[in-house]
Structure formats: C-alpha cells, structure tokens
Amino acid sequence: HSATTSIEVERRTVGDPLETVVAPFLDMTIAGAAFQSDIDGAFSVDGLTGPQPVSASLSGALVSVTNLQSANASFTGTINENSPFDLLWDGANSDPSERMTYRAIVESSQFVRTVFPSLAWLDTTVPAFVNLNDQCNAFFDGTAVNMFRGGSVCNATGRIFDTVAHEWGHGLDHNLPGGLAEGALAEFIADMVAFVQTDDHLIAPGFFVGGGAVRDLESTFAECFDASVTGVHDAGQMLGGTRAGGAVAELP
Numbered sequence: 001h002s003a004t005t006s007i008e009v010e011r012r013t014v015g016d017p018l019e020t021v022v023a024p025f026l027d028m029t030i031a032g033a034a035f036q037s038d039i040d041g042a043f044s045v046d047g048l049t050g051p052q053p054v055s056a057s058l059s060g061a062l063v064s065v066t067n068l069q070s071a072n073a074s075f076t077g078t079i080n081e082n083s084p085f086d087l088l089w090d091g092a093n094s095d096p097s098e099r100m101t102y103r104a105i106v107e108s109s110q111f112v113r114t115v116f117p118s119l120a121w122l123d124t125t126v127p128a129f130v131n132l133n134d135q136c137n138a139f140f141d142g143t144a145v146n147m148f149r150g151g152s153v154c155n156a157t158g159r160i161f162d163t164v165a166h167e168w169g170h171g172l173d174h175n176l177p178g179g180l181a182e183g184a185l186a187e188f189i190a191d192m193v194a195f196v197q198t199d200d201h202l203i204a205p206g207f208f209v210g211g212g213a214v215r216d217l218e219s220t221f222a223e224c225f226d227a228s229v230t231g232v233h234d235a236g237q238m239l240g241g242t243r244a245g246g247a248v249a250e251l252p
Contacts, residue, residue, distance in 0.1 A: 008088065
C-alpha cells in the first residue's frame with residue numbers, strides 16, 4: 001500500500017478560498033499498527049494484504065489538536081491493496097480551526113527549523129486547544145497553544161494562520177537559547193514568526209468579523225520612538241515598526 005495524508009484549509013484566513021495541502025507527520029493506525037506520514041504527507045504500508053482499516057485524529061509528531069467545543073477531529077476509512085489512498089481532513093471529519101491549527105504549527109515548525117536545525121523543542125509535540133469559550137484572543141500558556149472560538153466581534157482565531165503562528169512563536173521564544181525574552185521583544189518575535197512566512201504587513205487579516213486585521217506593520221503609530229510607550233504590546237509595536245516600517249497591536 002502507498003498513500004498520502006492531506007488537509008483542506010482556507011488559504012490563510014476566514015473566508016479565503018479552500019485549498020488542499022499535504023498533512024506531514026500525521027499519526028494513524030492501520031490494521032492495529034502505528035504509522036506516520038513523512039514530510040511530504042506520504043506513507044507506505046508493507047506486508048499487509050487486502051482491505052485494512054485506517055483511523056486517525058489530528059495529531060502527529062509536531063502538534064496534537066483538541067477541540068473544546070465539539071468532538072475531536074476523527075478519520076476512519078479503509079485502505080485497499082494496490083489502490084490509491086488519501087487520508088483527507090475536510091469539513092466532513094473536522095473543524096476549520098482544527099485543520100488550520102494543525103497546518104500552521106507544522107509549517108511554522110518546518111520554517112523555523114531552517115534557522116534553528118538543532119533546537120530540540122522543534123522535535124516535540126505541541127498541544128493545541130481550539131475553540132476555547134471566548135473570543136478575540138489566543139494565548140500560549142507555557143506548554144500549549146490556545147485558540148478562541150468565533151463570536152459576534154471576532155472570528156475563530158484557530159482559523160487564521162497568522163494567529164496560530166504567533167502563539168506558536170511564543171512557544172519558540174520560551175524554548176530558544178537564553179530562555180523567554182522580555183515582554184515587548186517576545187511579542188515582536190511571535191509576530192515575526194507570522195510575518196516572515198506571509199511577507200504581508202497585515203497581521204491576521206480576518207481577525208475581526210468585518211475582515212480587519214489585528215494589526216498593521218505599516219501603521220504610522222510606531223514610526224518613531226516614543227519613550228512614554230511602556231506597555232508590553234505597545235512597546236512591541238516599536239520593534240515591529242523597525243522591521244516592517246510600521247506597528248503591531250495586541251495579541252497575548
């Protein structure tokens with residue numbers, strides 16, 4: 001048997017066109033045995049004949065996703081000998097926040113690995129909780145990424161690549177050599193994890209239900225140094241302005 005794992009996600013944020021991308025490092029069970037897809041989302045099953053049952057959750061080498069509002073993502077299917085097989089995560093078996101959170105964490109980890117190839121944390125499984133019963137925020141608690149559900153003001157933050165990458169970036173900051181950075185610098189580092197992947201001065205477009213971003217790195221707010229700005233997130237804006245000619249706003 002030779003097969004693939006893939007995941008259907010909005011391109012970057014809520015309302016974007018859907019696209020199907022590979023789902024690397026996904027754990028699954030086939031005929032009672034454990035398997036994992038590779039960096040290309042591919043896997044093979046040798047030594048088995050005939051139809052075999054396949055089951056999986058959105059969990060793998062780099063992230064394990066838990067949905068706090070409904071049943072967790074779950075796939076069940078059958079792989080048949082000498083037939084193409086794709087383990088696809090889509091709306092039939094998972095929530096959009098579960099899928100984007102898995103995708104964003106895996107891609108962020110692989111991107112950062114090119115800079116810190118020996119960082120041990122990049123080989124750990126990060127817990128990720130989606131659809132927490134609140135809105136307009138997200139946070140990293142020292143161990144896990146936590147993404148809020150959608151509401152009347154903000155969309156579900158787990159559906160937005162940038163917000164997931166930002167919170168995972170706080171985890172990176174916790175685990176870089178030297179330990180956790182000062183608050184403003186920590187916010188800058190987390191924002192840069194998103195920015196360097198999207199190459200867009202808008203951070204988290206679609207954060208608000210009207211489509212607005214949570215911050216704009218080209219805002220005039222932080223074009224010049226202001227010693228009176230001392231708050232963690234506002235001070236972080238100064239660093240964001242240095243990198244991209246503008247500012248950042250608030251996302252813990």
